[in-house]
């Protein structure tokens with residue numbers, strides 16, 4: 001059966017990249033599929049240090065963001081990862097299936113650990129095996145993610161294939177990454193070669209989902225650009241990463257392709273285009289921000305939603321973990 005799984009780490013304030021690259025697809029897919037699971041992956045967050053009180057706040061914030069952006073907790077299953085212990089149980093099995101050589105090729109570990117890999121946590125290294133467990137615990141067939149997660153979904157397929165082969169089973173499906181539309185790779189507003197990220201030291205590099213209209217306007221006004229007018233065809237953005245990024249954001253927020261957006265924008269200077277982008281961003285984002293704040297006034301209700309989601313998630317997960325344990329040869333599973 002087709003089933004959708006995806007997640008976001010509560011490791012910092014949410015960005016426009018998380019919204020356009022991930023959550024907007026989550027919302028669309030909740031209507032296209034019978035079963036969708038969207039997780040707050042708190043166990044991934046702690047692969048780097050998280051202050052416990054902040055982790056709690058950000059977990060609830062992310063849950064509120066999911067709902068404010070349009071996920072319906074009656075339809076989609078919304079929960080936090082640590083509330084479903086089967087994730088880490090399956091991850092252990094996958095730690096023993098995945099090969100060191102595969103893990104060594106993960107570019108995100110290299111980016112995040114930087115030059116000081118000796119000081120990185122073991123969890124940061126093993127992260128993609130836990131991600132494979134998140135997905136395969138539900139035999140998920142589709143995973144909506146941004147471009148940066150493509151390699152991890154490929155590793156998930158490798159783990160599924162090796163498990164199936166080693167144990168002579170067809171338990172795990174070959175999951176498809178769903179990477180679609182103009183929003184799959186939103187870049188920093190200060191540097192068109194870096195992805196917009198929660199953890200970038202510069203707050204001016206990103207639009208946070210908690211930014212008010214004034215902050216959004218200021219950041220877009222200051223966003224790095226070049227002196228030329230916008231081209232009327234996508235080809236003309238090839239060597240202009242900052243211009244391409246702002247056009248991408250415009251296209252994604254207005255639900256158009258880059259080509260259609262350029263038909264409207266071609267020939268305009270940034271002095272004219274940036275205020276259009278500010279208006280669009282504020283119109284699209286402020287209702288979500290306002291709703292998110294409203295929901296966060298009642299954290300007990302958010303906790304109830306997460307709890308109910310975890311119960312539903314475990315109903316799917318438990319039998320699949322049991323089958324996995326049976327395949328492996330664990331007694332008493």
Ligand code: AQP
Nearest residue numbers: 008009011017021022145146184185186196197198199
């Ligand atoms: N800039 C982006 N463009 C498009 N999609 C993006 N995503 C993230 N940034 C962009 C997508 O959002 C989902 C959740 O991502 P995540 O929580 O696993 O991590 P992150 O937001 O990608 O993490 P950061 O920003 O780099 O912060 P830290 O340093 O905390 O890890 C994914 O589907 C991702 O593709």
